[in-house]
Amino acid sequence: MNFIDLKSGHSVEGDEIKAYRSDLKASKYAYLIAGVHGDEVEGVFVLSKLFEWLKAEDDIEVPLIVIPVLNVDGYRSGTRVNSHGVDLNRNLPAASWTSEARDTKYNPGPSALSEPENKFLDKLFSKFAPSVIITMHSWKPMLNTNGDCQKIAELLERHNSYPIVPEIEGHPTPGSLGEYAPEKYKSPVLTMEFPVLTDDISLKDIWDENRVGLENLLSSDLLNSPE
Numbered sequence: 347m348n349f350i351d352l353k354s355g356h357s358v359e360g361d362e363i364k365a366y367r368s369d370l371k372a373s374k375y376a377y378l379i380a381g382v383h384g385d386e387v388e389g390v391f392v393l394s395k396l397f398e399w400l401k402a403e404d405d406i407e408v409p410l411i412v413i414p415v416l417n418v419d420g421y422r423s424g425t426r427v428n429s430h431g432v433d434l435n436r437n438l439p440a441a442s443w444t445s446e447a448r449d450t451k452y453n454p455g456p457s458a459l460s461e462p463e464n465k466f467l468d469k470l471f472s473k474f475a476p477s478v479i480i481t482m483h484s485w486k487p488m489l490n491t492n493g494d495c496q497k498i499a500e501l502l503e504r505h506n507s508y509p510i511v512p513e514i515e516g517h518p519t520p521g522s523l524g525e526y527a528p529e530k531y532k533s534p535v536l537t538m539e540f541p542v543l544t545d546d547i548s549l550k551d552i553w554d555e556n557r558v559g560l561e562n563l564l565s566s567d568l569l570n571s572p573e
């Protein structure tokens with residue numbers, strides 16, 4: 347499948363945020379995003395492998411936008427937050443956004459959508475409407491669903507056996523993508539939480555346990571907009 351380079355965004359430090367669109371005309375696009383939290387290399391790795399596979403496949407018919415690393419500064423410096431110390435997954439202008447944070451690592455920024463990385467992401471959403479968003483993180487393995495993406499989660503769960511979790515108890519996420527995109531764009535969000543690297547779990551292990559599920563998902567019509 348062919349991809350077109352979209353105009354890059356820029357981080358706080360002025361680094362390029364790359365984004366790619368598949369060469370298919372559509373009114374809505376499925377988004378694949380990684381590196382929202384710069385220290386979560388697991389998701390960046392999985393998306394890089396999936397992207398390689400997509401580029402080599404000729405039979406995929408899902409209109410796609412791929413953002414390999416949103417928080418490029420955090421990824422470079424190995425931090426969750428961006429160069430302003432802001433958690434990009436608490437900075438989106440959902441109704442739930444609040445200036446209060448449970449912990450400094452969840453710093454939501456001085457105002458909703460204050461950060462250039464999120465401004466870029468939101469600009470892409472308004473130009474290329476999302477049908478569904480898959481965002482790749484790492485924490486405890488789980489498939490966190492916001493909005494209607496149950497079938498997608500079930501397909502992935504059949505392969506990786508991660509639990510499907512609609513609401514994470516005791517873990518509110520005001521200003522997150524999972525709250526914002528269903529509200530503003532009527533787009534469900536599947537947050538894939540991969541296991542965190544340990545001496546016993548490598549990046550390759552994480553890719554191996556997700557590869558077939560993700561490839562099957564992209565080969566199915568579950569990511570196509572119903573219209």
Ligand SMILES: [Zn+2]
Pocket residue numbers: 382383386483484
């Ligand atoms: Zn994360």
